[in-house]
Every structure is written in C-alpha cells, then in structure tokens.
Amino acid sequence: MSLVLRAAALALLAAIPATAVAQSAASIEARLRRAEDELAIQRIIVDYAARLDARDYKGYVALFTPDGEWSNRIGSHKGPEAIRKMLTTLGPEGATNTSNYHLVSNPRVEVNGDRATATSRYLFVMRGKDGSPRPALAGLYADELVRQSDGGWKIQRRVANDVMPTREEWAKIIAAERAGQ
C-alpha cells in the first residue's frame, strides 16, 4: 500500500469513530439536559411554596417572567407589580409566618425545547382552632414555563385550581375568619 493510501485509510478509520463519539456525546448531553430541565422545573414548583410561605415576595415575583401571570377562577394578576400587589394581602413582606404552610407534591413536567408545562398539587395547612395543623385547602397548579437566555426557567403562567373547598367557598371562609378577628 502506498503511503498516501495508507494515510487515507487511517484517516477514514479515525474519522468514523470520532463522528460516532461526537453524535453519542451530543445525544448524552441532550438526555442530561432534559433530566436537568425537569429537575430545575420541579425546583421552581417547590421554591414557589418556599418563597410564599416565607413571605419573600421579591423572590416569589422573580420566579415569573416579566409578562408572567398568576390566575385562578376568580381573578388574574399579570406582571411583577400586579403579582406583588396580590401578595401584600398576605401581610408585610418578610414577616415571620407562624401559622400556615404549603405542601406541594405530585409534579408532572413536560419539556418541549425551550418551553415546558407542569402540573402539581398543593395542600395548604393552617393552624386549627385547637392549635394543631389542619388541612384547609387542596388544589392543583397548572404551569407554563419558558427557558430564559441565562438558561434558567421562569413561570409564564400559573393557574391555581382549588379543589376542596372551591374558590367561592374559600373566599367565604376567609371573609368570615377576617370578620371574626
């Protein structure tokens, strides 16, 4: 075999595995990124509850895109200012919360490129009249999320659907408690 042929054969042999390795690395990277995306979105779902329960309104608002929207059956709050205003009905920012928390669970995440949808459940637990924790409100979250230019995810839309009690029943319960205080 001439030197040229031998060199060409060697180059060919080298080229095939290198391409295969590159493709395999790209596909492994894509699979890893998918798993990371799912985890990142699950983290947002939990972080949401952490910020809310800690009355960290700044952190809560930062989980949403600038055009982000929070809504339920009786209202919608769109953009950082509107969302922040909605939160202030819970009391002053940063106040120590000694009376309730959100347990979140059952996350389902579907990533589609730079967009994702997620559903999860919440159980809102309040201090009962006897001082013990009492499940007060149970419901579902449905989220739409968008990947940001820095790679992180943000919520573009969250819909909270109360199951037990319904939103209308809950509004009456809260009004009665406030009136009784």
Added chain:
Amino acid sequence: MLMRVILAGALLTLPVAAAAAPKKLTLEQRVQRMEDESEIRQILVKYGTYLDARDFASYASLFADDGEWVGGFGRFKGPNVIQAMLEERLGKAEPGWINKQSYHLLSNALIQLDGDKAHVTSKYLFLTKPEDQNRPVPLLAGRYEDDLVRVNGAWKIVKRVTNGIIPYRDGNGPTPPPPPGLREAFTGEGRQQ
C-alpha cells in the same frame, strides 16, 4: 483530549445547553450533581423511615461524626449522643415492633449544592392516630433546615435544625418543653394496639 474537544463541540452546537446546569461544568460534573441531589433526597426519606421505625441507630448514622441535631429536645452533637438522647426520650423499639400510630410525611425538598457541601430545606407533616379516632390526624407541621457534607464519598448531615410552624417554634431559639403526648404519639405507649 480528543474526547474533550468533541464534548466541547457538542456543547457548542446547543447554545442553551448550559441551561439548567451552572456554566462551564463538564458532562461528568453535571451527572455528579444529579447523583448528589438524588443521594441527598434519599437521606431525607431515610430519616423519616428510621424515625418512624424508632430505629435510632440507623437514624444516627445519617449524621456526620460532628453532626448536630437541633430540635424540640435541645441541641445534641455526634451520632452516639443523638442516638442515646432519642432512645431515652422516645424509647427504644422492641424487636418486631411495628408502628401503627404515627408517620412523617416529608416533602418540598430544595437542595443547593456547593461542591462537597449542600444546604437543604424541606417540610414535614407529622400525623398520628389519636386513641379516640381511627384516622390520621396532623399533630406537627414544620420545616427542616440542613447542612450536609460529603464524607469519604457519602453525604452526611452536619446540622439539622427542626423548626416548628404549627405549633410555632424557632429551631434556633430557646427550647420550650415538647408538646404533651409527643412520646406517646411516637411509641403508642398507654394505648391499646
């Protein structure tokens, strides 16, 4: 080196790749992060399993040699001290004992990794079966705040602070007496099984 160039090439073809992971991490480092997070989640769940089984030896083994327990009974340091304290306060389980009256529901884990260290927050709801009711009733709702460290390749708890929310108790504040009936709720003492 060739592998590294190829991997870098693969990363370049996906501009948003660095996405969920902090930038400049290798594929292996990113896999390591996933594994670390998964292992830490297992520790949080094991903690509840051993606690509900009153298996305080296994429970204490989740802590590092200088691991600290801060909660409703005070502050305790080191696995042996933690094990002895809980066996004294909550009683050692008899062989074959099966818990039929209480459990910890654990959720809302948020894990922040920093190399061989991690800071973790999570929530618990402790449910018990009161003697006069045949159903789970929430007794305590709270929040764990943990620091973990990797020791010889395994994650261990360096500090766990248990903060009560309902009833409220600042984990780092002074230690009030534990709620009445706590031992009985754990052990099932004084009630028909």
